[in-house]
Amino acid sequence: MRLQSLPLVAGFAVLALIVGTRAVLVESQRANRAAARETIEYQEQLSGLLSLAQEAQSGQRGYLLTGEKSYLEPYxxxxxxxxxxxxxxxxxxxxxxxxxxxxxxxxxxxxxQQADLAETIALYERGDAAQALQLVRSGHGKAAMDEMRGSMDTIRRIGAAAVAARDEHTDRVEAWLRVGSLAALLAIFLLAAYTVRQSRRRFHEVVVAQQELIRKNIELGNEIQTREKAESQMRQMQKMEAVGQLTGGIAHDFNNMLAVILSAMNLAQRKLKRGEHDIEKLVEAATDAASRAADLTSRLLAFSRLQPLAPQVVDINGLLTGMSDLLRRTLGEGIRIETVLAGGLWKTRADPSQIENAILNLAVNSRDAMDNEGKLTIETVNSHLDDGYASTHAEVTPGQYVMIAVTDTGAGMSPETIARAFEPFFTTKPVNKGTGLGLSQVFGFVKQSGGHVKIYSEPGEGTTIKVYLPRFFGAEEPAAPVGRDKSTAKVTETILVVEDDARVRASTTDIMRELGYIVIHAGSGPEALQKLAATPGIALLFTDIVMPVMNGRKLAEEALARQPGLKVVFTTGFTRNAVVHNGVLDHDVHFLAKPFTIEQLAAKLRDVLDTK
Structure with missing residues (x-):
């Protein structure tokens, strides 16, 4: 039956396509008419301009011929x-x-023309009528009018040609559309006839089959009870099979990945014992298998609505104190920042980087709501959410929480906006000013950390967003030491480092030389351009973004214009989010945030330099 209906579906799809194309054609015709009206109105404006020039000239001639001041009024x-x-x-x-x-x-x-008219009138008024008339007879005014008429005629021809071209294109499309419509209707008719014929044949087959089924139904009547029992058993078996298939598939995939890893490591051990060192492919295979296993784990966690975090025991007051410079730079000088930190604040267990991102997201939203000018207050306090509060918020577990409140003096939000504020991709910001993901990211992180988030706001009264993170009970865990990967790769490229801070410039230069690079440094954009011109063979420009006189973006544009193919890495003390929100960098540039480790710098430089 699906195959029988397919021709009709295809025919009606073609018909719908024709109707849609006709609708597009109608809109095109409307656009052509609108363009024609605009062309006519534009030509009328040009004609009005020519008429004014002629009136001015006529008034001047009348005044020169009669000497009557009244002729100057039209002029x-x-x-x-x-x-x-x-x-x-x-x-x-x-x-x-x-x-x-x-x-x-x-x-x-x-x-x-206007200059000539004004000059002749001035000569006449000074009593030099002969000189004025001689200037009129020189033909300058007539030549100017002729040039204006010629240019206007050219504009009219251009407009008429454009309108004619649009009309001709529309006529051609309409002609082809008429031919296509007739062909499609004929095809639909043929398809309908074929479908009717096939349906009659199938109907006869159905009648025969129905008679056979009636006969067999009598035979199967006695087996109904047995069949129902069998179906019940089958449904139970299918449930167990589904569970077994899921766990078996996971076990199968993990076994395959583990098999790759084990075999690769075993082969690598054997080769190393024999003194062979061509084990790179084996290591790559093991790494790839481990990556796929991690990806599978991530998918399973996503399926179970969990997100892998790196929770630590966090002192929120200390975290906010460490973020003060970052917040000031991110929000700008127009935002006054006030922090009210509670004494004896409890500790919480959460991912500190996610807490920083949440606070930064809330602060940036507040800055945008205040249009880059206002007061931002960040407050911490020990809080207890009781049973009464939890009864009106189903997702809240009563207990003790560390509360972070971010308050702004911005425009505030309506109840409708508050109801949708945490929805992904919902935003009230203009185009290219926000993705609508900031608050949803905060919401997801807080919920996954066992916390709660609440918005308090009224239009014109500002906004307060309170984040509640569960209080941590227990001994503080020591921070895990960070391992360092010592790389000894030989490098020979020349790098130009541009940094206005002398201490940062010196340390960055020393690190790069330690890595083996040839380094040239400059303290400003103009100095960097001079050294770029004086030093051939520079492979990469490593520049700070925020610098006086010429910032890093302008320096990179000028350097690329002078030396196409030059690799560029930007760096700044701002976080990536801050840079993106302030529109300093595009998403496709190479960027390394300050501060960075030797390993991070080495990896970034090699990544950029090795890019084709």
Whole structure:
């Protein structure tokens, strides 16, 4: 039956395509008519400009011939109206090089004509009528008018040609569409006839089969009870099979990955014992298998609505104190930041980097709500959410929490906005000012950490967002030492380091030389451009973003213009989110946040330098 209906579905799909194409054609015709009206209105404005020029000239001629001051009235009115008419013409001029060129000719000719008219009137008023008439007879005014008329005729021809081209294109599309419509209707008719014929044949087969089924139904009646029991057993077996298939599939995938890892490591051990060192492919295979195993684990955690975090015992007051410089730089000088830190604040167990990201997200949202000018207050306090509060918030577990409140003096939010604030991709910010993911990320992190988040806001009264993280009970865990990977790779490239802070510049230069690079350094953008021009063979520009006189982005653009193919790595003390929110960097640039380790710097430099 599906195969029988397929031709009809295809026919109606073609018909729908034709109807849609006709709708697009109608819209195209409307656009053509609108363009034609705009062309006519534009030409009328040009004609009005020409009429004003003619009126000014007529008033000047009348005054020169009669000496009557009344003839100057039309001249003055025309001269006063010409700038406004020119402005209207400019606002309606399309971004077309030919039209813009003709408009320029018109403006030049009009300016020359007005200057000649003013000069002749001035000569006549000083009593030098002969000189004035001689200037009129010189033909400069007529030449200017002729040039204006010629340019306007050219603009009319361009507009008429554009309208004619659009009409011709529309006529061609409509002609092809008529042919296609007739062909499609014929095809639909043929498909319908074929479908009817096939349906009749199938109907006969169904009648025969129905008679056979009636006969067999009598035989199967006695087996109904047995079949129902068998089906019940089958359903139970299917449930068990589904569970077994899931666990078996996971075990199968993990066994395959473990088999790759074990075999690769065993082969590597044997080769090393024989003094062979060509084990890179084996190590890569084991690494790839381990990565796929980690990916599978991540998928299982996502399926169970868990997210892998790195929780630690965190002192929120100390964390906020360490973020003070970051917040000031991120929010800018227009935002006054006040922190109210509670004494004896409890500790919580959560991912500190996620807490920092949450606070930074809330602070950036507050900055945008205050339009980069206002007061931001960050407060910490020990809090207890009781049974009464939990009864009105189903997801809250009563107990003790560490509360972080971020308050701004911005525009506030309506109840409708508050209800949707945590929805992914919901944002009230203009285009390119936010993704709508900040609050949803905060919400997800807090919920996965066993906490709670609440918004308090009214339009015009600012906003307070309170984040509750569970209090940690127990001994504080020592921080795990960070291992360092000592790399001894030989490098030979030359790098230009640009940093306005002398101490940072010196340390960065020493690190790169320790890694084996040839390093040239500069303290500003102009100095860097001089050294780039004086030193051939520079492979990479490593530049700070925020610098006086010339920032890192402008320096990189100028350096790439002078030396195409130069690799660039940006660095800054801001976090990536801060840079993105402030629009300093695009997403596709190479970036390394300060502070960075030797290993991170080495990896980033090699990653960029080795990129084709």
């Amino acid at each position: 003055r009115k025309a001269v006063e109206a010409i700038p406004g008419q020119l402005a209207r013409v400019d606002s309606a001029t399309a971004p077309d090089d030919q039209i813009a060129q003709q408009i320029g000719h018109i403006k030049d000719a009009l300016s020359q």
